[in-house]
Amino acid sequence: MSGLSIYLTEVRNLSDITTGVTIALYGCSAFIYSILLGSAIDKYGLKICLILGNISALTGFVILLLNSSISIQIVSILTLISAGNSVVLPSLKLGVSHYANENAKSLGFSMFFVVFFISGALAGIIVDIALSLGSTDSATFNKIFMIGISFVIISTALSFLIQDIEKPKENMQTWEITKEVIKTKVFWKFMVLTLLLVIVKTLYSHLTMTLPLYMHRDIGGDAHFGYMLAVHKGIVVIFIPLLTSMVYFFNCYSLLIIGSFISALSVIPLLFGANYYTVIIFIVIVSIGESLYAPRLIDYTLAIAPPGKEGTFVALASSPLALSMIIAGLSGGALLSNFCPSSGERNCWAMWGIIGLMVLVIPIIMIVFRNFLEEMPRKVEDNL
Template structure:
């Protein structure tokens, strides 16, 4: 009997079909909602803390000049002292989060942040109030910004981290709108007196205490590597602060990143002028600043809407590309002012500059994560904070000089030329960013990672 040969069936080759960018983008939303509870706690903590800071800063100028009756010079001095002490504390404590962990840093930072609000709620001595804003207040800012943003890295997977950063950035603008609305409501139903502002300061203090309590429930994770298993920062804690910082600043990647951040500082001058120059420009060149508040709300709404949408671009462009694209749009945003002062040109500026800001704002933090040595993200994030404070100070100086020269209160005005100069200031940096890309962008591999003057370089 002849045996039947088994029927030969050709083997089917399994083909891997990669996901399209849109499929990956949709998947990032689903995975984001599966992130550990710590990420969502961090978002709430961020909302509370930034709600406090934004409300306080919005109220501070009115409180000092109109409630306490101090001069504009005293107001400028107060902001200068607070900003100066902030720079010092960021330099000294930029590595605090890396050495002591996210939870402990947020607990200490939230407690320190509540002190100025509590003191000002029950004390009217301007000198005591400035001191508590300079010391515990600035100390808290040095800790909190770094810890919050570093937490995004350690509570997410890399494939949805950009989306998480977009939501994180949007929370800042939502809290800013909330603080502005609270201030407007209290000013409407009450008077510009100490009792009204005491409610605002107590609101800020309560927000900080809520953040402190929530921080206690955070865990020290490295979610992308160890999922929800807690990790230790003991190794970093055993090093001195200087040793820890030195290990970062002797690397080439630190100085490349510092150069990129400094260039982006010049671009951010355009964004800062929304708060510094724009309201005065509207009053002097149009004779009407009553709708300035609507312009700022428009800015925040555009950013809140576009931040998550623009996270889709990570599948097509590297962070460095986004910096160049966003910077170019920012420079273009001031060009409508050439056609004179009206709401068409102002809205055009707001729309374009808002789009530029929402393009690169979350990518800046993510780029800091990408170039940071493992466990030293806090130092790089602190560098971003340092540059932001310097940018605010520099923008105030530049805006004040240009207003006086080209858009004075009395005399002949050439306000369009002022805006043109503001747009020209970032151009050299933008050109350097483009032409020196091979030197500034982080390479995929580096055989010798240390700067030449470092002792570590001798071993390579």
């Protein structure tokens, strides 16, 4: 989805507000699909969910390529692509839990995110190269869609090679599995924490939604936002393995606080103006924060998930994170229009200041209410 905001505003001529609402609706649909489809992972297994999720996303991207109607394209994004991602990502995370050795799961989650961010870096580079060689027009983005389709085809083919370790629960309906998880106290306790972390996740969503338009307007029309996104992913790839050892000194909850606090401070360089130096410093700091935050969140989630309900728990517990796209889409569109418009007086630094203050509140709340929010990992609790 790299470059989506550029595509909607520059190619399809949608306003900042409309683009923001579209991205927000994508997050909303992802949230709904995560709830509706989350228990399918436990019932049908990883292989089937990966295959169907990839086929759904593939169909959506084919429609983007072959149909020029903006209405149909938006519907495709909000249904097929959103549903596919809502199934594939939790399935991949659960796959790490299934296949990784018990003593190496933290490293396994870290390596998962290394691969995840490498793919994000490649996406940013591909989009930037395509726009540099072409222009911000439909023909260029059609080539980008074709490249995306090629990768999804490969992902679909690889999904057929997956072999489930655990036998799917055929004797329960998917909604029954979901209800069992929803009834647990640990789920609702974690949902409160996850809803707080939505605000932190919003900052990372602004990287792909707001930063491209910010650079395009405040640095110049030829600003290489794709390369900056690639730098972000590259730094995360480097720091995730380096910072994984911190799990031996801090528990996952503490690392979530530290990562959130670092992320909030990352916007400070952008308060001093728009240029490649301030953007790179911002990206370096936010990347370090995300290197601490992202792997430990899924590590913590699976550590406290009820036995046998890991797939449902991961999908449901991750679903509020889709809300970050709603917040980022709506706030990004509003902030861009008011502080960093395409024409007229700009105070883009104020936009990032507001975003930073919103994020900074979260680690403070996590510290103050730690006794209520923090849950003991299941493997430790079972030994008491």
